[in-house]
Amino acid sequence: EVQLVESGGGLVQPGGSLRLSCVASGFTFSRHWMHWVRQAPGKGLVWVSRIKSDGSSTSYADSVKGRITISRDNAKNTLYLQMNSLRAEDTAVYYCAREEVYDDISGYHYTPFDYWGQGTLVTVSS
Amino acid sequence: DIQMTQSPSSLSASVGDRVTITCRASQSISTYLNWYQQKPGKAPKFLIFAASSLQSGVPSRFSGSGSGTDFTLTISSLQPEDFATYYCQQSYSIPPAFGQGTKVEIK
Numbered sequence: 001e002v003q004l005v006e007s008g009g010g011l012v013q014p015g016g017s018l019r020l021s022c023v024a025s026g027f028t029f030s031r032h033w034m035h036w037v038r039q040a041p042g043k044g045l046v047w048v049s050r051i052k053s054d055g056s057s058t059s060y061a062d063s064v065k066g067r068i069t070i071s072r073d074n075a076k077n078t079l080y081l082q083m084n085s086l087r088a089e090d091t092a093v094y095y096c097a098r099e100e101v102y103d104d105i106s107g108y109h110y111t112p113f114d115y116w117g118q119g120t121l122v123t124v125s126s
Numbered sequence: 127d128i129q130m131t132q133s134p135s136s137l138s139a140s141v142g143d144r145v146t147i148t149c150r151a152s153q154s155i156s157t158y159l160n161w162y163q164q165k166p167g168k169a170p171k172f173l174i175f176a177a178s179s180l181q182s183g184v185p186s187r188f189s190g191s192g193s194g195t196d197f198t199l200t201i202s203s204l205q206p207e208d209f210a211t212y213y214c215q216q217s218y219s220i221p222p223a224f225g226q227g228t229k230v231e232i233k
């Protein structure tokens with residue numbers, strides 16, 4: 001059974017730092033791109049960042065670029081999100097999500113997020 | 127960046143009703159469109175990829191259609207467990223944007 005379990009959330013002051021973790025099990029973690037998606041209270045889903053299966057490539061939303069770093073340790077089946085210079089607007093539930101690749105008969109690759117963790121709440125407030 | 131717009135933002139429906147949710151992309155995304163369902167306090171659940179392909183285990187009352195910029199999610203006969211918020215998401219390019227969500231409520 002595929003499982004993604006996030007941890008590391010909590011209350012942090014503006015300007016502070018936090019590191020989120022997502023432990024994966026039930027699948028070959030090193031074969032999948034992984035993503036972080038966040039959801040502010042009462043709001044919609046917002047993509048934050050992604051990392052290639054071997055960790056060699058990363059991408060970020062403009063709103064977090066320069067403040068957040070995604071990384072992974074394939075030996076530990078763990079995804080990370082290092083969050084620095086936190087702002088009130090970073091307050092959200094943070095989900096890790098697995099990207100799966102589906103190929104159709106034409107050779108197109110579709111990459112939805114097929115499994116999600118339960119989320120960890122980050123609250124930025126003084 | 128590609129923007130995704132869903133309509134309506136919310137709707138009220140009864141058990142057994144046919145429900146249709148629309149998602150529009152700000153530019154063509156071919157069929158790189160996914161749908162998710164989210165219930166309060168829970169993580170999103172993956173429903174549909176490639177605009178119309180049902181994920182394994184998803185009931186057949188759910189269907190998706192569309193290509194280019196206009197897409198729809200249809201629930202043919204709404205069941206009590208379907209009351210939730212639905213999100214579309216494009217996977218054509220980075221950033222993989224989500225729509226703002228459509229909340230399906232009980233009438």
